[in-house]
Amino acid sequence: MEVTFKDVSLSYDGSREILHRLNFTIPEGTLVSILGPSGCGKSTTLMMISGLLAPTSGHIFFGDEDVTKQDALQRKVGMVFQNYALYPHLKVLDNIMFPLKMAKVPKAERREKAIKLAKLVHVDDQLDKKPGSLSGGQQQRVAIARALAKEPSLLLLDEPLSNLDARLRIEMRQEIRRIQQETGVTTIFVTHDQDEALHISDHIMVLNSGKIQQFSSAETLYDNPSNLFIAQFIGEPVINTIDIEDFDDELTDHVDAEILKRAKKVGIRPEALQDHDTGADTLATITTKVKTFEKFGREKNALLDFHGKRLLTTEIEAELAEGQELPLYLQKSGFYLFDQEGTRIFGGDQDVE
Amino acid sequence: MLNEKPTLKSTGKALLYLLPMLIITITFNIYPILKSFIMSFYTKYDFFRDIVSQYGFDNFKFLFSDPDFHIAVKNTLIFVIGVVPLTVIISLAIALLLNRITWLSGLFRTVYFLPFVTSTVAIAQVWHWIYNGDYGLLNYFLSFFGVNAISWLESPHYAMLALIIMSVWKNLGFNIVLFLVGLNNINERYYQAAKIDGANTWHQFTNVTVPLLSPITFLVSVNGVIGSFKVFDEIFALFNGTPGPSKSALTIVYYLYQKFYTEWKYGIAAASGVVLFFMILLVTVFQLWYSKRHVHY
Ligand SMILES: Nc1ncnc2c1ncn2[C@@H]1O[C@H](COP(=O)(O)OP(=O)(O)OP(=O)(O)O)[C@@H](O)[C@H]1O
Ligand SMILES: [Mg+2]
Numbered sequence: 001m002e003v004t005f006k007d008v009s010l011s012y013d014g015s016r017e018i019l020h021r022l023n024f025t026i027p028e029g030t031l032v033s034i035l036g037p038s039g040c041g042k043s044t045t046l047m048m049i050s051g052l053l054a055p056t057s058g059h060i061f062f063g064d065e066d067v068t069k070q071d072a073l074q075r076k077v078g079m080v081f082q083n084y085a086l087y088p089h090l091k092v093l094d095n096i097m098f099p100l101k102m103a104k105v106p107k108a109e110r111r112e113k114a115i116k117l118a119k120l121v122h123v124d125d126q127l128d129k130k131p132g133s134l135s136g137g138q139q140q141r142v143a144i145a146r147a148l149a150k151e152p153s154l155l156l157l158d159e160p161l162s163n164l165d166a167r168l169r170i171e172m173r174q175e176i177r178r179i180q181q182e183t184g185v186t187t188i189f190v191t192h193d194q195d196e197a198l199h200i201s202d203h204i205m206v207l208n209s210g211k212i213q214q215f216s217s218a219e220t221l222y223d224n225p226s227n228l229f230i231a232q233f234i235g236e237p238v239i240n241t242i243d244i245e246d247f248d249d250e251l252t253d254h255v256d257a258e259i260l261k262r263a264k265k266v267g268i269r270p271e272a273l274q275d276h277d278t279g280a281d282t283l284a285t286i287t288t289k290v291k292t293f294e295k296f297g298r299e300k301n302a303l304l305d306f307h308g309k310r311l312l313t314t315e316i317e318a319e320l321a322e323g324q325e326l327p328l329y330l331q332k333s334g335f336y337l338f339d340q341e342g343t344r345i346f347g348g349d350q351d352v353e
Numbered sequence: 354m355l356n357e358k359p360t361l362k363s364t365g366k367a368l369l370y371l372l373p374m375l376i377i378t379i380t381f382n383i384y385p386i387l388k389s390f391i392m393s394f395y396t397k398y399d400f401f402r403d404i405v406s407q408y409g410f411d412n413f414k415f416l417f418s419d420p421d422f423h424i425a426v427k428n429t430l431i432f433v434i435g436v437v438p439l440t441v442i443i444s445l446a447i448a449l450l451l452n453r454i455t456w457l458s459g460l461f462r463t464v465y466f467l468p469f470v471t472s473t474v475a476i477a478q479v480w481h482w483i484y485n486g487d488y489g490l491l492n493y494f495l496s497f498f499g500v501n502a503i504s505w506l507e508s509p510h511y512a513m514l515a516l517i518i519m520s521v522w523k524n525l526g527f528n529i530v531l532f533l534v535g536l537n538n539i540n541e542r543y544y545q546a547a548k549i550d551g552a553n554t555w556h557q558f559t560n561v562t563v564p565l566l567s568p569i570t571f572l573v574s575v576n577g578v579i580g581s582f583k584v585f586d587e588i589f590a591l592f593n594g595t596p597g598p599s600k601s602a603l604t605i606v607y608y609l610y611q612k613f614y615t616e617w618k619y620g621i622a623a624a625s626g627v628v629l630f631f632m633i634l635l636v637t638v639f640q641l642w643y644s645k646r647h648v649h650y
Contacts, residue, residue, distance in 0.1 A: 052545050072548040085546035089564040089649035098560070102551035150551065 001062050001153045001186050002028040003049060008058030010044060018044055019210045021058070026203075028063075031180045031187040033197035036207035037233075042190045043082055045207070046156045049188065051075040062154070078152030080160045082190075084143040086131035092118070092142050093127040099150040117145040120175070136163035141172070148179065155180070155187045161196065173200050194234055206230055224348035228338040231267045240268045242309045244337070247286075254284045255337070259346050263337040267347075272334025273304075273313035275326060282329040293320040304328070386630075392623035400619065412624035422625065424600055425608040428513065429629075432584055432604060433636075435517040437577040440524045441570060447525065448532035449562075462533070469526035477590030480519045481506070506592065509601035516602050520587050524580075528573050535569030536562070567648040575640050582633050585610060605629045 003026040010019040019041045026032045034042045047053035048060065051072035059068045067075055078099075086095050096114040105113070118124040121141035123134075131139055140163050147155060157176070161169045177200050180187045191197050197204050198218040206213040206221065206229075213233075214226045225231035231239050244263045251260060274282075288304040288311060295301075300316040304326065313328065320326065336347035357363070397407035416422045451461055468476060483490045484505035492502045505515040539562065547557045563570075585606040588596060596603035596611075605625055613622035 050549060052548065072545070073551060073553060076551065077549065079546075079549045081542060081546060083542060085540075085542040087543060087546070087561070087564075089567075098547075098552075099550040102556060146550070 002026065003154065003186065003188070004061040006059040006061070008048065008055045008060060010041075010048060010053070011056045014056075017056070017210065019048075022212060024205060024212060024215055026186060026188060028186055029184045030202040031177065031189060031200060033189045033191055033201035033204045034207055035191060035194060035197040035204050035233075036213075038192060040207045041210050042192075042207055043158055046079070046158050046188065046190055049154070050077050050079050050156055075154075076150075076152060077154040077156055078147040078150060078185075079156040080140075080143045080147045080158060082158040082162075084131070084139045086139055086142055086146070088131055091128055091130055092123060092134070095131065095142055096145045096149055099146060103150060114145070114149060117148055118142075120148075120179075121145045121172070137165070137168065140164065144172075144176075151183070151185075153185060155185050156190075157187065158190045159192070160189070161191075162193075169196075176200065194236070198234075206233060208233075223333065224344070225267075225336065226344055228265055228267065228342035228344075231336060231338070231344070235269060237270050237312055237314070240270065240273075240311045242266050242268075242306070242311070246307045246309050248307070250284050250286050255346060259337060262339045262345055264340050265338040265342070267336040267338065268311065268330065269334035270301075270312045270314045272315075272331040273311060274315045274329045274331060275313075275317055277329055278331065281331050281333070283332045283335055284330045286328050286330060288326050288328055290320050290322055290324050290326050293322060302326075389623045389626050392619060393627045395620040395623075398620060400617070412620040413628075415621055416624055416628060421600065421603065422605075422608060425603045425605045425625075426628075426632075428600075428602060429582060429584070429604040429606075429632075431513060432517060432520075433578060433581040435513075436520050436524070436581045436584075437574055439517070439521045440528055440577050441574055443521065444525050444528035444573070445532050445566075445570070448529045448536060451529065452533060452536045462530070465529050466526040468523045469530075473523070473586045474590045476519070476523055477587060480515075480591060484515050507598055509597070509599040512592070512597040512601040516584075516587060516591060516597070519591060520581070520584065523587070524577065528577070531569055531573055532566070535566045539565045564649050567644075568650055571640070571644045571648045575637060578636055578640065579633055582629060582636075605632075 005022045005024050008019065008022045009017055011017045022045070034045060036042055044053065048055055051067070051070055051074065055068065059066055061067065062075070087098065090098065093111070093114055096117055097110045100110040100113060115124060115127070118127060121144050123138055123141050123145065126134060126138055126142075131142065134142065140160060144157070144160055147157070160176070161172050164172060173196060176187070176189070179185075189197075189200060201218065203215060204218055204221055205215040208229055214221060214230050216224075221230060221234050225234065228241070232241060242265070244260070244266055247266070255263075286306060288306045290302055291305050291310070292303045293300070293316070299314065302313050302316050302320055304311045304313065311328075332347075334347075336344050339345050393412055394408045394410070395405050396409040396411040398405050447465065451458060451465070454461070482488075486492065486502055486504035486507065489505070491505065492500075495503070503511055505511045543561045543565065544557055547561050552560055583606055584604055588602050588604065588607055592598075592602060596607045606629065609622045609625045609629070612618045612625065
């Protein structure tokens with residue numbers, strides 16, 4: 001089911017607005033991640049999609065239908081809560097069966113389906129336990145099974161993997177991806193782990209302080225960050241950010257003077273600092289001094305001093321000595337300029353939103 | 354330590370902590386209970402010199418053949434069965450409503466709590482007027498529905514009903530407060546999950562509220578059963594020191610009171626107390642057994 005937000009705003013107490021005029025469309029059958037730092041309004045957005053929370057203003061559409069006025073019962077979405085919200089008085093099996101019971105599915109069928117789902121999320125050995133005696137990760141998986149039980153046309157997952165260990169997490173995220181692709185259920189996946197978002201989703205919506213920063217594919221987020229926040233939020237190691245004043249005249253001949261005048265911050269991805277000339281891909285050259293140089297297996301990292309500011313590069317080929325002078329070649333891809341407001345005005349593909 | 358095993362030392366320490374309360378309990382609860390058990394077997398007893406010349410089962414034999422005691426047992430059971438379920442259902446219903454409203458909720462809570470802090474005698478006086486056959490509010494109210502005047506307190510058919518209505522009303526206040534606490538303790542997220550899972554308001558009530566409230570419901574009903582078995586002061590106050598017209602409100606404790614204070618038959622009074630004790634024990638054990646399977650902590 002396609003989900004559309006039109007100018008949706010929300011305030012819990014009527015005075016402080018948490019979400020400001022959200023506009024987006026989640027295409028049918030896709031898996032979209034909502035990514036953002038803690039407290040930015042991810043859970044709140046999900047609650048509004050589910051119908052548990054009504055927007056203060058604006059409209060929500062499922063397909064062509066305006067569902068703004070419908071409650072959770074009418075919207076019939078599946079949801080995994082951030083705090084799981086398993087029924088404490090019901091055994092695991094009964095928890096998974098509960099939505100089916102409400103849908104008046106015959107008992108034998110309910111059971112069969114619930115056991116199948118329990119197997120899928122690896123909790124089939126816990127069926128007779130109460131949620132209180134499960135580990136956090138097990139509860140999380142039971143919650144996923146319960147959400148899947150009623151085969152919703154829209155599945156909302158609020159950080160469903162946050163409590164799992166690294167290996168199980170990767171396994172479960174592949175499982176979620178597989179189930180999503182098999183059933184074609186439109187899925188919205190909330191996470192604050194960019195790695196998870198990058199791996200699992202068709203599109204990523206990055207939210208910060210109640211506003212959509214960018215809504216695009218993982219690749220676009222990385223290559224064409226629409227603003228400084230995205231550039232700093234996406235990417236590991238974090239992009240180098242320095243002020244435009246830290247450059248003397250290294251950029252003068254390579255960047256339009258008009259743009260240079262508006263620019264405030266410079267973002268350089270660590271892999272965009274090469275220690276050898278790459279010809280046409282090179283934008284400019286700068287001279288730096290090596291502060292530290294580290295080797296981990298195949299990886300070589302160097303922390304450099306540039307006019308008193310620190311730069312990190314991961315693209316060193318030669319062996320370096322600390323304190324030595326090092327000319328670096330700034331690559332065209334991975335070099336961005338941002339204006340006063342943080343909007344990208346140079347670098348990347350300017351036409352891509 | 355969570356998984357500490359009890360040792361001799363830790364048990365001794367625990368006993369020391371419990372000692373002050375234990376002394377009070379033993380003096381004022383355990384000793385009288387034992388004493389009345391023993392007293393129920395006194396068959397020849399000189400009260401003035403505190404000499405027991407014979408023990409036996411005569412007191413119990415008397416009870417089993419005394420028609421008054423039969424009436425008392427029957428009335429007590431009717432009272433318990435009438436009061437407890439009504440109290441639970443009505444106070445839960447009112448608590449649910451109070452939990453919904455935010456408007457003047459503090460005032461309403463106070464209003465409902467008032468009966469609990471008011472003396473039974475005062476309450477009974479008010480109800481005395483409400484029940485008045487000629488000028489009572491209740492008959493006046495019923496007359497709108499074409500019901501002829503009922504002499505609530507004078508007719509043996511209606512006296513027990515009048516007693517039950519007043520007792521339920523008097524019990525409401527405290528139980529509503531208990532239920533409100535219980536309702537507040539149910540996390541909103543379970544209702545959210547239930548809505549997502551497709552449960553309508555009724556199903557949310559039966560699948561979330563009822564099971565998660567069951568510890569409180571259990572407390573309220575056990576408390577209600579024990580309290581109702583021991584009913585006395587309501588009767589004394591409502592019927593001006595009589596057990597109702599034609600003994601229609603004679604209960605076990607009232608019977609005990611009569612035997613003890615007006616007839617000075619201490620052995621029989623003690624024996625009826627013992628019978629009451631076992632009746633309460635039986636019902637409470639049954640409730641405990643039932644709660645093992647249906648109460649979710
Ligand atoms: N019930 C509520 N009443 C009032 N304010 C709330 C409520 N729930 C959340 N908020 C506020 O709304 C903002 C967004 O909260 P939300 O739970 O959506 O964040 P989130 O992005 O899910 O964060 P996290 O990653 O920590 O789960 C926060 O500032 C929070 O304090
Ligand atoms: Mg959240």
